[in-house]
Amino acid sequence: MAVFAALRRSPGAVVRNPVLLVPILAVVLIQLPTVLLQSVNPILASVASLVVSLLFVAVVPFLQAGLVAMADEALDGPTSLATFVDSGKQHYVPVLVAYLAILAVNAGIGMIGVVLALVGGAAILGAGATGSSLPVAAAVVVLVGLVLLGYLAVIFLVQFYGQAIVLEDLGAVDGLKRSVAVVRGNLAGSLGYAVVAGVLGGIVGAGIGVGSALSSAGRAPSGAGAAPPAAGMLPELSLPVVVAIGVGAVTLLTLVSGVLTVFSVAFYREITA
Numbered sequence: 001m002a003v004f005a006a007l008r009r010s011p012g013a014v015v016r017n018p019v020l021l022v023p024i025l026a027v028v029l030i031q032l033p034t035v036l037l038q039s040v041n042p043i044l045a046s047v048a049s050l051v052v053s054l055l056f057v058a059v060v061p062f063l064q065a066g067l068v069a070m071a072d073e074a075l076d077g078p079t080s081l082a083t084f085v086d087s088g089k090q091h092y093v094p095v096l097v098a099y100l101a102i103l104a105v106n107a108g109i110g111m112i113g114v115v116l117a118l119v120g121g122a123a124i125l126g127a128g129a130t131g132s133s134l135p136v137a138a139a140v141v142v143l144v145g146l147v148l149l150g151y152l153a154v155i156f157l158v159q160f161y162g163q164a165i166v167l168e169d170l171g172a173v174d175g176l177k178r179s180v181a182v183v184r185g186n187l188a189g190s191l192g193y194a195v196v197a198g199v200l201g202g203i204v205g206a207g208i209g210v211g212s213a214l215s216s217a218g219r220a221p222s223g224a225g226a227a228p229p230a231a232g233m234l235p236e237l238s239l240p241v242v243v244a245i246g247v248g249a250v251t252l253l254t255l256v257s258g259v260l261t262v263f264s265v266a267f268y269r270e271i272t273a
Contacts, residue, residue, distance in 0.1 A: 003192040006266035009075060013266075014258045017074040021258045023063060023084055028253055032246075061099050065091035068166040071265040091165055097172035098161045105154055113147040116140065156194060157183050163268040186271045193267045197260055204256045 014020060034048045069087030073079035120140030157180045164182070165175035183190045 001192070002186070002189045002267055002270035003196055006193075006263055006270050007196060009266050010259050010262040013071070013074040013262045014255070017070070017079050019081060020067070020070050020074055020079060020261070021254050022081060023067060023070075024257045024261070025250070025254045027059075027063060028250055028257075032250065057100075057103075058096075061096035062088040062092050064099075064162045065095045065166050067261050068162050068265055071262040072167060072269075074262060075266055075269070087166060091169075094165050094170070094172040094175060095162055098158075098165065098176050101172065101176065102154070102158055102161070106151060109147060109151045109154065113144055113151075116143050116147060120144070156190070159183065159190070159194065160264070160268050163265055167265070167268065182268070182272060189267075189271055193264075197263065200256055200260060204253055 031052060034052055066084035066088035069083050069091075070079045073083055117140070120136070120143065123136050124140065158176050160179040160182055161175045164170050164178035165172070168175075168178065170178055
């Protein structure tokens with residue numbers, strides 16, 4: 001099966017080419033200050049997160065194009081940062097256009113979902129006075145569910161646009177069309193790939209969430225007049241432990257992201273060979 005064949009090849013490619021992790025590590029480290037700010041100043045952290053998100057709209061296409069090319073080389077032999085830079089420059093515009101198009105479509109779907117939820121909520125409140133709120137609520141749930149399915153369908157169909165643009169040297173529109181065609185022609189395999197990638201990403205997310213919770217565990221106000229720690233609160237961790245947790249989280253995120261990048265390229269090559 002293409003999913004398992006691609007998954008078997010991915011870790012070895014990363015081990016042979018640790019340089020592939022350098023761009024990923026750089027991105028993770030750029031985001032790290034916003035994460036650390038959450039426990040210090042949530043408002044400032046939100047502002048910083050917004051700025052970083054806007055910056056990433058411009059940076060992600062370059063990163064994606066460069067990493068896909070590096071992963072493609074890593075599956076067959078050595079790769080280098082020169083490949084990352086060259087591919088980022090060559091494919092930046094089509095990947096950016098496709099990326100923005102997907103963001104626009106998803107934003108539109110999201111707005112429709114919000115409007116439906118608001119209108120549906122008002123309708124439920126209005127129907128509550130007449131005792132017929134249950135059918136209205138069911139209709140709202142169905143409509144919002146359909147919108148959610150539409151969002152997931154878009155993500156599922158265009159998930160390989162970056163691979164198509166970089167590996168087959170396509171433009172933005174052709175890359176999106178190619179991804180849709182490849183997924184439609186390999187529905188079972190593409191679904192299996194999405195599930196495996198989602199599980200791996202979920203494990204990393206859960207691990208980082210636990211690490212973040214541990215690093216802030218037991219951090220209660222100190223000093224005169226401070227309230228005593230709540231019952232069951234974990235003791236405050238020492239700085240070395242917090243640093244160790246942070247390093248572990250960064251390492252885990254970087255390694256798994258590298259494997260997932262190679263996995264996506266290996267799977268795409270399997271189903272388009």
